[in-house]
Amino acid sequence: MSLSVKKSNQGGLVYSTEHGRMCPTCQQAMSQCQCKMATALPRGDGIVRITRETKGRNGKAVTVVAGVPIEAMELAQLAKELKALCGTGGTVKDGAIEIQGDHRELIAKKLQDRWKVKLAGG
Structure with a gap:
């Protein structure tokens, strides 16, 4: 089995095919992060x-x-709820939820109860 590794500009390990994303501070897999840097709110x-x-x-x-x-776990759960609401697929990438198709108004209605929401862009 080949192990692929990416390193950041500062020289720390950021990704491993064996463990996935790595914490830049404690050098552990995000699921085993000791410093909780990975779970900090955006x-x-x-x-x-x-x-x-x-x-x-x-x-x-x-x-x-x-x-x-x-946090990341709650974001994944929210993504799951939004995908079910819209009846489409989607994913979570870089702290943002991506839902297939144009469902801005439907998602805005759902999220307005919890946060201030803006429809950005065209």
Whole structure:
């Protein structure tokens, strides 16, 4: 079995095919992080922004929900709820939820009860 490893500019391990993403501070897998740097809430202005993207996706629309101030496990659960609400697939990438299709208004209605929501972009 071949082990692929990526290193950051500072020289620390950031990804391993065996363990996945690595914590930049304690050098452990994110699931075994000792310093809890991995579970820190994303910094932002407290506004959830919902955009529609088509760039780099062969013209297919994707709804991106960014700036949700919750931890990674809760974000994955929210993504699951939004996918079920919209009846489509999706994923969580880099702290943002991506839902297939243009569902900005539907997602905005769902999230307005918990956070301040803005429809950003075109």
